[in-house]
Amino acid sequence: MAQDTQTESRKLLQRLRDALAEDSAGQERLDKITHLIATSMGTEVCSIYLFRDDETLELCATEGLNAAAVHQTRLRIGEGLVGRVAKASKVVNTDDAPSARGFRFMPETGEEIFSSFCGVPVQRLGDNLGVLVVQSKEKRTFSPDEVYALEVVAMVLAEMTELGAFVGEGAAMSARHQQSVMFRGGCAQEGAAEGHIWLHEPRVVVTNPVADDPEVELKRLSEAVDTLRVGVDKMLDGAGNGDKEQLQVLEAYRMFANSKGWMRRMEQDIAQGLSAEAAVEKEQNAARTRMEQVTDAYLRERLHDLDDLSNRLLRILTGQGAETGADMPADPVLVARNIGPGELLEYGRNLRGIVLEEGSVGSHAAIVARALAIPLVIHADRVTTEALNGDHVMIDGDQGIVHLRPDDTVVTAFRDKIAMEAKAQERYASIRDKPATTLDGETVHLTMNAGLMADLPSLANSGAEGVGLFRTELQFLVRNQMPRRTELAQLYSRVMDAADGKRVVFRTLDIGSDKVLPYMAPQDEPNPALGWRAVRVALDKPGVMRMQLQALLRAANGRPLTVMFPFIAQFDEYRAARAEMDKALARETILGHPLPASLEVGAMLETPSLGFAPKKFYEEVDFLSIGGNDLKQFFFAADRENERVRRRYDTLNVSFLTFLEGIVNRCVDTDTPLSFCGEDAGRPIEAVCLAAIGLRNLSMRPASIGPVKSLLRRVNLAELKAVIDQARTNGEQSVRPEVMAYLRSQS
Ligand code: PEP
Ligand code: MG
Secondary structure (H helix, E strand, O other), X not given: OOHHHHHHHHHHHHHHHHHXXXXXXXXXXXXXXXXXXXXXXXXXXXXXXXEOOOOEEEEEEEEOOOHHHOOOOEEEOOOHHHHHHHHHOOOEEEOOHHHOOOOOOOHHHOHHHOOEEEEEEXXXXXXXXXXXXXXXXXXXXXXXXXXXXXXXXXXXHHOOHHHHHHHOHHHHHHHHOOOOEEEEOEEEXXXXXXXXXXXXXXXXXXXXXXXXXXXXXXXXXXXXXXXXXXXXXXXXXXXXXXXXXXXXXXXXXXXXXXXXHHHHHHHHHHHOOEOHHHHHHHHHHHHHHHHHHOXXXXXXXXXXXXXXHHHHHHHHHHOOOOOOOOOOOXXXXXXXXXXXXXXXXXXXXXXXXXXXXOOOOOOHHHHHHHHHOOOEEEOOOOHHHHOOOOOEXXXXXXXXXXXXXXXXXXXXXXXXXXXXXXXXXXXXXXXXXXOEEOXXXXXXXXXXXXXXXXXXXXXXXXXXXXXXXEEOXXXXXXXXXXXOHHHXXXXXXXXXXXXXXXXEEEEOOOOEOOEOOOOOOOOOOOOHHHOOOOHHHHHHOOHHHHHHHHHHHHHHOOOOEEEEEEEEOOHHHHHHHHHHHHHHHHHHHHHOOOOOOOEEEEEEEOOHHHHOOOHHHHHHOOOEEEOHHXXXXXXXXXXXXXXXXXXXXXXXXXXXXXXHHHHHHHHHHHOOOEEEOOHHHHOHHHHHHXXXXXXXXXXXXXXXXXXXXXXXXXXXXXXXXXXXXHHHHOOOOEOHXXXXXXXXXXX
């Protein structure tokens, strides 16, 4: 960047800082700022538009437009060029504003005489505050250096904490933090929790956005980055003897902490006149804007890593934040925009609950929260802005609801709910070592679903009889590179050790669709759920499956082994996958490695086609496991990830139950062991119905074992089957109402 532009920019920032520090009234100061910017940038116009509310921008100060338009001209987000800047959080730079897309003529401003327009967003920590605009009569496009300088100015402007006061928001803001607020988000891990807010990343206040001496700032930045790197290394060392998953995640941080591009951009910002912390924040804003715009899940996760590092760096530079500030409450409910799995593992089981502004059900953080059984609500819009450290909060993970600073009626109702849950937990604990035997003497075997080492302690706590589904892809998903065979073998061996002789059904890698490996090129498919996934990938590119099968055989090291292939849609896929297992066995024999004492090779039944596969298929497989999540989505043609259609079709729909019953009967005919491992197995009402139509093995989240067992032990399956049959005869769409009525009559 040209030296003189940098010097100009620094001078402007210093003048701005002086203007901000002056003891003049707010409006006067804002007017002075627009004057300073216009003069320094050599434009006739400089205007500041600020958000009045989420939807409307108001012209709050101007140099060059009609003064009478101030506080009169308003635009909706997306309206006109200014609205376009705000909506997309992107610069609009044009030499011919009236012809630009979206231009809207505001007659009261008198702006028709200005041809050139450059608008940049004013943002603070991802929050859109407004738009800063310069305009000139002369037809010219602003140079990249000028646009950059304007962005730097916008950054300093954003630090004027009293900006909100110009549009009457200021007063509302302070009251806001005392009222009770309810957030309706999404449910990512069930359970109810009460506690006090612990902000994962309390907002760091940058009080000195402008610096006098770039050399000093560069030194501060470089020292802070060194401290950051040491910190990340320490975290890595700390994790070294612990969890592999945590280690992998932290390695990604290390990569970012050493990123040259990130450092270079911050150094440029400092050269423009920003202080080190303002430079960090400017790049953080840019990353957040990108984060909102990228749809690729992997990229979003990486940008989130960068966001997290920026926060750490800001805390180091300002001495504010978690390390130095508030004490963590004894009953912390963590609130964050988003959180990485590594950070969540660091907090561990201390947390009572988690509330995120972003996140997704399939995110790595959600996987960890589930493994730790911590209630998690996602998509709680604006919770990080509303919540303050120490605020009282109640979260309902079942409904995805958060009550912040709840009033007394909510508190009473909520505590009743928690007390009921605690009672139920006691009841579950009392039957933990008892079988799930029904009143008419049928025993249903309950196993758990797992995927991380962190899941394994639940095997003993929940009373599960084994692991009915070990989703091996989770190990691949939480890493940044393909795991090696020896690593996998060690991990599987530890899983078998932890299971202590109980059966573990290892499902081979099930990737594709919503499960995208960070280090594999994503496939651009029109219908990923119907696309190249699971065993289809494994058979087309067998390298990874071969490595995985070998790792499993090595891990078993002479112990019994159970392996299951996902997403088998026709007989020859099973045969081909089984042939891979036979080859792996032959290879191990040649190498002189011990073979498993016994080996079972099964298939997941997740496509309706397999329900109608030849009898020989049923005879050949060692066992089948119904993946109800996928099976249901294909049976009803309703995407399991699409909230609009997902709940439309009930599992207890007569067609689906009858289809499942047909599968059960075929398995009885052919003597094929059968289980059900989709999420529905963990829902008590669904589970008893599955048992009623003949399923005797159900695999579910560990937390579901207690409730499912409890209901099974109180039900008469033959009677329930009669209720289901009657509902079918009656031509009902779903058997649920009759089943519910029957169960209620029994309690
Ligand atoms: C299923 O589809 O039901 C299943 C258990 O597999 P996943 O949820 O991992 O796709
Ligand atoms: Mg599946």
